[in-house]
Structures are given as structure tokens and as C-alpha cells.
Amino acid sequence: MSGMIGGTPVSSARTLLGGLVAAVVVVGVIVWGGSALVGL
16 A cells, blocks of 8 residues: 555556545445434
């Protein structure tokens, strides 16, 4: 998981992909938490 490849487009794309995955995970957690609260 080391992003120390250098200032290459690969590292930039990896950072962008990481941000996208993080956003999806955050949204998923919020939706899951909301549905869990509604379930309670």
C-alpha cells in the first residue's frame, strides 16, 4: 500500500482512486448506520 512511486501519473491515479474508494466507503457507512438506526 506504499504510494511512494514518485510523481508519476500512476501515483496520481492511485490517489484519485483511493479518494473515490474512501468516499464510497463513507457513504456506505452513513447509509448503513442510517438504516440501522431506522431498524432500531
